[in-house]
Amino acid sequence: MSIAERIEQRMHMLSQKRGKKLSWSSMAVELGYSAQASTRWKKDIVSRETIQKIADLTNTNVDWILTGEGIADRMDIAKAIQIGRESIKRSEEKDQQFSAQFDKNISEIAIPLKGMKKVPLISYVQAGEFCEAIAQEASSYVVTYLEEISDCSFALEIKGNSMQPDFKEGDVIIVDTKVTPHPGDYVIAQNGNDEATFKKYKPRGYNAEGVEIFELEPLNPDYPILKSDIQKIRIIGTVVEHIRKLKRR
Numbered sequence: 001m002s003i004a005e006r007i008e009q010r011m012h013m014l015s016q017k018r019g020k021k022l023s024w025s026s027m028a029v030e031l032g033y034s035a036q037a038s039t040r041w042k043k044d045i046v047s048r049e050t051i052q053k054i055a056d057l058t059n060t061n062v063d064w065i066l067t068g069e070g071i072a073d074r075m076d077i078a079k080a081i082q083i084g085r086e087s088i089k090r091s092e093e094k095d096q097q098f099s100a101q102f103d104k105n106i107s108e109i110a111i112p113l114k115g116m117k118k119v120p121l122i123s124y125v126q127a128g129e130f131c132e133a134i135a136q137e138a139s140s141y142v143v144t145y146l147e148e149i150s151d152c153s154f155a156l157e158i159k160g161n162s163m164q165p166d167f168k169e170g171d172v173i174i175v176d177t178k179v180t181p182h183p184g185d186y187v188i189a190q191n192g193n194d195e196a197t198f199k200k201y202k203p204r205g206y207n208a209e210g211v212e213i214f215e216l217e218p219l220n221p222d223y224p225i226l227k228s229d230i231q232k233i234r235i236i237g238t239v240v241e242h243i244r245k246l247k248r249r
Contacts, residue, residue: 007058007065010054051065061073116144118141118142155174156196157171162218162219164220167198172243183202189234189235192233202214204229
């Protein structure tokens with residue numbers, strides 16, 4: 001589209017607004033030129049000063065007339081502010097509608113039962129002596145949707161800060177005693193006091209008798225590393241899920 005075509009487009013819009021056709025010659029006269037001056041304008045021979053006058057008359061951005069880029073309409077500051085306020089108001093109304101709908105949906109959500117499994121929540125002492133009988137005696141449970149989890153699984157609520165920053169006190173972990181740990185996995189092990197300890201598993205090989213040697217490493221460097229060749233440690237199970245406690249008091 002040429003400069004003349006863009007000007008003509010804006011002339012047509014102004015004609016509709018006025019209810020009277022604005023011709024090239026009448027526009028030239030209105031701008032203070034002779035009627036014949038518009039003959040050159042229709043051939044794209046028009047000065048920057050004249051384009052500015054045409055832009056003012058037709059409420060058009062000069063850059064749009066010259067290049068066709070950007071927005072054609074030119075609005076004053078007051079109108080721009082008003083449009084901005086109306087846009088913000090519409091956005092707020094949509095947010096309120098969404099919030100109301102969201103709140104409504106919350107009350108209607110049904111938790112799917114398919115695949116849901118209850119895992120007994122036990123103490124660290126019970127975990128150190130974990131067996132099927134202890135699992136059956138549990139009074140609290142944690143729900144998981146893990147598809148592959150054995151019946152010999154349990155949940156623990158984390159105590160202390162030895163595994164911070166990744167695991168915080170109050171978080172819950174689910175442990176499967178049938179899962180063999182790999183290097184870097186988190187495990188629950190029985191320490192020398194027959195209680196459970198939660199650490200990161202790091203295998204180191206085997207001793208002369210063919211017994212595996214491994215280390216249990218805390219994430220918090222303020223706590224010591226446990227070594228199976230120095231201390232009595234037995235792996236109980238591997239952590240398969242971490243449930244974070246998002247809000248703490």
